[in-house]
Amino acid sequence: QVQLVESGGGLVHDGGSLRLSCAASGPSVNLWAMGWFRQAPGLDREFVASVTYTGKHAYYADSVKGRFTASRDTSKNTAYLQMDSLKPDDTATYFCVAGPNEDCSGYTCQPADGVWGQGTQVTVSS
Numbered sequence: 001q002v003q004l005v006e007s008g009g010g011l012v013h014d015g016g017s018l019r020l021s022c023a024a025s026g027p028s029v030n031l032w033a034m035g036w037f038r039q040a041p042g043l044d045r046e047f048v049a050s051v052t053y054t055g056k057h058a059y060y061a062d063s064v065k066g067r068f069t070a071s072r073d074t075s076k077n078t079a080y081l082q083m084d085s086l087k088p089d090d091t092a093t094y095f096c097v098a099g100p101n102e103d104c105s106g107y108t109c110q111p112a113d114g115v116w117g118q119g120t121q122v123t124v125s126s
Contacts, residue, residue: 002026009120022096
């Protein structure tokens with residue numbers, strides 16, 4: 001069974017940076033796409049970024065494009081989300097997701113039919 005362990009959330013000031021990590025373990029997870037969603041209080045969960053199983057392609061929501069960078073260390077089955085120029089609107093619980101399939105729409109592809117991490121809190125103060 002695939003499991004995801006997230007780390008790296010915290011409190012940062014407006015304009016600061018954080019890096020989230022998501023370590024995946026389990027059968028065939030090296031062939032799974034990985035990504036990030038976030039959910040702020042009272043709002044729906046929304047796609048943030050994803051990276052293909054090769055680590056060669058990444059996709060981003062328009063709201064984070066140019067500020068966030070998704071990457072993957074295939075030797076460690078670990079995905080990263082480098083978040084720069086953070087804004088108070090980025091405050092949310094961030095969830096890692098991994099899936100054997102991808103759901104593509106428009107210019108983004110999201111991991112599908114997989115599992116979710118436990119979530120990590122990111123708070124950006126103004």
